[in-house]
Amino acid sequence: xxxxxxxxxxxxxxxxxxxxxxxxxxxxxxxxxxxxxxxxxxxxxxxxxxxxxxxxxxxxxxxxxxxxxxxxxxxxxxxxxxxxxxxx
Amino acid sequence: xxxxxxxxxxxxxxxxxxxxxxxxxxxxxxxxxxxxxxxxxxxxxxxxxxxxxxxxxxxxxxxxxxxxxxxxxxxxxxxxxxxxxxxxxxxxxxxxxxxxxxxxxxxxxxxxxxxxxxxxxxxxxxxxxxxxxxxxxxxxxxxxxxxxxxxxxxxxxxxxxxxxxxxxxxxxxxxxxxxxxxxxxxxxxxxxxxxxxxxxxxxxxxxxxxxxxxxxxxxxxxxxxxxxxxxxxxxxxxxxxxxxxxxxxxxxxxxxxxxxxxxxxxxxxxxxxxxxxxxxxxxxxxxxxxxxxxxxxxxxxxxxxxxxxxxxxxxxxxxxxxxxxxxxxxxxxxxxxxxxxxxxxxxxxxxxxxxxxxxxxxxxxx
Numbered sequence: 001x002x003x004x005x006x007x008x009x010x011x012x013x014x015x016x017x018x019x020x021x022x023x024x025x026x027x028x029x030x031x032x033x034x035x036x037x038x039x040x041x042x043x044x045x046x047x048x049x050x051x052x053x054x055x056x057x058x059x060x061x062x063x064x065x066x067x068x069x070x071x072x073x074x075x076x077x078x079x080x081x082x083x084x085x086x087x088x
Numbered sequence: 089x090x091x092x093x094x095x096x097x098x099x100x101x102x103x104x105x106x107x108x109x110x111x112x113x114x115x116x117x118x119x120x121x122x123x124x125x126x127x128x129x130x131x132x133x134x135x136x137x138x139x140x141x142x143x144x145x146x147x148x149x150x151x152x153x154x155x156x157x158x159x160x161x162x163x164x165x166x167x168x169x170x171x172x173x174x175x176x177x178x179x180x181x182x183x184x185x186x187x188x189x190x191x192x193x194x195x196x197x198x199x200x201x202x203x204x205x206x207x208x209x210x211x212x213x214x215x216x217x218x219x220x221x222x223x224x225x226x227x228x229x230x231x232x233x234x235x236x237x238x239x240x241x242x243x244x245x246x247x248x249x250x251x252x253x254x255x256x257x258x259x260x261x262x263x264x265x266x267x268x269x270x271x272x273x274x275x276x277x278x279x280x281x282x283x284x285x286x287x288x289x290x291x292x293x294x295x296x297x298x299x300x301x302x303x304x305x306x307x308x309x310x311x312x313x314x315x316x317x318x319x320x321x322x323x324x325x326x327x328x329x330x331x332x333x334x335x336x337x338x339x340x341x342x343x344x345x346x347x348x349x350x351x352x353x354x355x356x357x358x359x360x361x362x363x364x365x366x367x368x369x370x371x372x373x374x375x376x377x378x379x380x381x382x383x384x385x386x387x388x389x390x391x392x393x394x395x396x397x398x399x400x401x402x403x404x405x406x407x408x409x410x411x412x413x414x415x416x417x418x419x420x421x422x423x424x425x426x427x428x429x430x431x432x433x434x435x436x437x438x439x440x441x442x443x444x445x446x447x448x449x450x451x452x453x454x
């Protein structure tokens with residue numbers, strides 16, 4: 001089981017849950033599992049070609065994996081989905 | 089908000105930082121504001137009122153989270169994302185960057201909606217957004233290689249339906265021009281004859297024109313108007329040929345154009361100085377009206393800032409309501425919302441400190 005911490009902006013999909021536990025061995029499966037549970041959420045995280053959106057960051061155990069969905073996961077890994085900082 | 093009384097006017101305002109709804113009774117006094125909806129980093133390029141059932145749609149374009157169409161069936165009290173969103177799909181090389189325009193279908197197609205996107209594409213749903221289909225005959229048009237983006241992207245921003253002939257419709261794409269179908273989207277032909285493209289070596293190409301907005305009145309279905317990058321035009325022949333009607337304007341450059349809801353020969357534009365200077369000519373902000381399909385123009389500026397006004401109005405930034413004495417609403421890219429309840433004779437501020445306004449549209453509560 002891995003735990004995913006969701007951004008507030010996607011809480012309308014998760015009905016307010018800020019963390020979700022799923023069984024997954026890669027980030028790709030995490031996204032698929034999120035989509036299965038919360039239809040439409042994949043399109044927020046990834047574009048229509050399946051690539052992680054440029055201003056969405058996926059962290060695995062605090063390391064930004066730069067949208068690499070083939071990143072392997074192990075039990076108890078912690079994933080954060082966060083938006084990039086922006087300003088000016 | 090609770091359902092406003094029948095005949096109330098809704099003014100839907102999409103901005104760089106969310107959406108707003110102003111509403112007032114049929115007399116259009118004592119305006120009330122609801123919103124902002126999706127404030128913050130959610131630019132709303134367009135909001136649309138569906139007169140078939142009073143549903144309100146909003147087109148959100150988040151740089152982070154992508155595009156999404158939301159609907160409200162209770163005048164903005166609550167919002168729900170449509171079941172699915174228009175996408176080109178994995179087989180196409182294109183992917184949706186921004187949603188530009190939502191157009192409810194005709195009464196004869198009660199669950200149909202259209203949406204125009206950047207990169208230029210048209211999508212249709214027959215079930216109110218449960219499923220979407222790309223309009224392939226347009227999106228893969230044989231002239232597509234000759235289309236190019238304008239400063240706002242390569243957007244499909246105008247969708248004109250003809251209630252007299254439900255199989256006929258027009259779209260405007262910047263910078264590709266106007267396209268027409270007469271068989272419900274199965275085939276499309278460019279209809280840009282005699283509209284200029286000063287930015288191309290061939291000034292009168294088949295396609296490539298930078299049309300900014302197309303307007304239409306169902307009482308004269310052969311007539312369309314367009315504000316173009318290179319002029320203001322009218323066609324009397326369903327788009328077969330266009331006539332330059334910019335004479336009499338301080339500049340024929342601008343973005344929005346609208347038709348009076350009951351007078352098919354009355355149109356409004358907001359001239360800007362030039363394509364290099366998107367501000368009112370000489371800092372004098374004014375709406376211009378023609379009551380004779382563009383043969384002559386009159387300046388309407390009573391109540392508008394006529395000195396040192398360096399603001400602009402984007403292509404979706406002007407709308408008319410359907411009240412007995414036509415109301416006109418103009419939103420600026422500096423966050424002012426002006427309105428007139430007497431067909432443009434006098435103007436006043438409805439809001440002054442909104443985020444940059446991307447779109448203004450109206451609805452009448454049933």
